[in-house]
Amino acid sequence: MNESMVPLRFRLNGQECRAEVDGADLLIDFIRDRLGLTGTKRSCDMEICGACTVLLDGKAISSCSVFAFEVDGKDLLTIEGLAGRDGLHPLQQAFIECGGFQCGFCTPGMILLAKSLLDENPDPTVEEIREYMDANICRCTGYQMIIESIQRAAKLTKSKGI
Amino acid sequence: MIAPFTLHRPQSLREASSLLSEFKADARVLAGGSELILLLKMGLADVSHIVDIKRIPGLAHLDYDAGSERLRIGPLVTHRTLEKSEVVRNHFPLIVEMEKQLANVRIRNVGTLAGNLSFAEPHADPGTLLVAHNATVTLTSGEGERVLNLEDFFFDYYETVLKNDELLAEITIPKPAENCLGAYLRFCPGERPMVGVALLVEWNDGVCSKLRLVLGCVGPKPLRASDAEEWMVGKSREEIQARADDIGNQAAMMCQPLEDIWGSVEYKKQIVKTLVARAVSSVAQKAAGHE
Numbered sequence: 001m002n003e004s005m006v007p008l009r010f011r012l013n014g015q016e017c018r019a020e021v022d023g024a025d026l027l028i029d030f031i032r033d034r035l036g037l038t039g040t041k042r043s044c045d046m047e048i049c050g051a052c053t054v055l056l057d058g059k060a061i062s063s064c065s066v067f068a069f070e071v072d073g074k075d076l077l078t079i080e081g082l083a084g085r086d087g088l089h090p091l092q093q094a095f096i097e098c099g100g101f102q103c104g105f106c107t108p109g110m111i112l113l114a115k116s117l118l119d120e121n122p123d124p125t126v127e128e129i130r131e132y133m134d135a136n137i138c139r140c141t142g143y144q145m146i147i148e149s150i151q152r153a154a155k156l157t158k159s160k161g162i
Numbered sequence: 163m164i165a166p167f168t169l170h171r172p173q174s175l176r177e178a179s180s181l182l183s184e185f186k187a188d189a190r191v192l193a194g195g196s197e198l199i200l201l202l203k204m205g206l207a208d209v210s211h212i213v214d215i216k217r218i219p220g221l222a223h224l225d226y227d228a229g230s231e232r233l234r235i236g237p238l239v240t241h242r243t244l245e246k247s248e249v250v251r252n253h254f255p256l257i258v259e260m261e262k263q264l265a266n267v268r269i270r271n272v273g274t275l276a277g278n279l280s281f282a283e284p285h286a287d288p289g290t291l292l293v294a295h296n297a298t299v300t301l302t303s304g305e306g307e308r309v310l311n312l313e314d315f316f317f318d319y320y321e322t323v324l325k326n327d328e329l330l331a332e333i334t335i336p337k338p339a340e341n342c343l344g345a346y347l348r349f350c351p352g353e354r355p356m357v358g359v360a361l362l363v364e365w366n367d368g369v370c371s372k373l374r375l376v377l378g379c380v381g382p383k384p385l386r387a388s389d390a391e392e393w394m395v396g397k398s399r400e401e402i403q404a405r406a407d408d409i410g411n412q413a414a415m416m417c418q419p420l421e422d423i424w425g426s427v428e429y430k431k432q433i434v435k436t437l438v439a440r441a442v443s444s445v446a447q448k449a450a451g452h453e
Contacts, residue, residue: 004166004167004168004169006169022166023166023167023168023169023212024163024164024165024166024167024202026164026199026203045203046200046203047196047200047265047266047268047269048266048353050266050268053268059242059271060267060268060271061268061271061272062268062269062272065195065196065199065200065203066195066199066272067192067195067199069169113267113268116267131262132267134266135266135267135268136266
């Protein structure tokens with residue numbers, strides 16, 4: 001074994017997972033190139049745009065600027081793990097219903113960031129949504145529909161009682 | 163791609179310190195990594211040893227001691243933890259206000275306050291506000307520790323007085339006095355602030371008895387606007403309110419911003435003047451409300 005390799009045990013989208021990474025590997029490269037999960041997008045590569053957002057132990061982070069070894073012992077959620085057996089997650093459903101995406105490039109990051117918001121605050125005001133989602137950029141500028149999608153998802157979640 | 167390095171994961175501060183002193187300039191401390199990883203990706207830091215301190219137990223404490231009225235912050239405490247902390251909100255509301263505006267929530271989830279201060283990036287918010295709060299820092303090495311005022315911790319652009327074998331082990335912030343009112347204002351057209359202004363004023367019967375006015379991002383490190391501070395001591399809130407623009411001018415004359423992508427020297431001084439005037443005026447108005 002290469003001395004610089006780090007063994008990992010973590011949960012990937014709900015499944016136990018083991019892997020070995022180089023200390024210098026970035027999380028985004030591990031997710032896209034090793035795990036083959038290309039829903040996570042690289043764009044600005046400097047923690048600004050949010051296209052590479054994933055949830056680590058429920059917290060939104062920029063996978064472009066975190067080392068892959070940081071997932072050890074943690075729970076990693078990428079966009080591929082969001083839909084359940086019963087179908088789409090309420091956020092995915094709401095983004096479709098409200099036209100929350102145009103080109104779709106920012107969407108995985110937007111949806112995961114929105115999930116971390118709703119997990120923390122299930123019934124946010126428009127102002128709270130704007131403040132929180134300010135972290136991620138949509139270059140098609142469909143922000144209004146994104147906000148409406150999140151409000152809709154909050155309603156769907158409430159009515160489903162989940 | 164980041165150039166390969168050897169990853170060290172010490173179990174104690176003493177062990178971390180001995181690694182740092184062994185590898186000196188070739189080693190860097192990793193906490194959240196939100197600043198360090200950007201530099202590594204751009205190839206701007208030549209680092210062959212990374213010392214990850216996240217496995218060291220006991221570094222994530224955030225305690226308020228009611229007796230000494232001090233907040234003690236461990237080196238692994240993130241911006242987001244500070245932002246959401248009830249004890250910080252109750253006793254240090256300006257710190258919560260500042261943290262809420264810092265970068266974005268993804269960065270606040272991983273970035274630590276200690277990392278931010280140790281990085282000494284001049285375009286940052288926390289240093290400015292914490293110098294106004296008269297914060298101190300505890301630096302530790304295998305040999306022992308020393309406590310410094312945060313003002314003296316910063317040395318130059320991206321430089322602190324940390325020695326090769328030292329780590330920032332704790333940040334301590336005294337609770338502002340009951341008669342203290344403050345403001346933190348920033349101008350932030352991009353991701354990082356272009357100018358930050360922090361002001362804490364103690365009032366006695368409507369007269370300014372003590373204050374700290376700190377200018378951030380307009381020099382190598384947070385700068386106390388001592389001329390403006392001296393002028394304000396002993397003045398009434400009415401006088402201060404009436405002369406807010408002059409105080410702003412006086413503060414702007416003291417700072418030495420660099421011309422960069424955010425703007426020219428004149429432009430930045432104008433922003434300093436405006437923010438200082440607004441901070442002074444808002445604090446004087448709040449004082450009127452308190453009488």
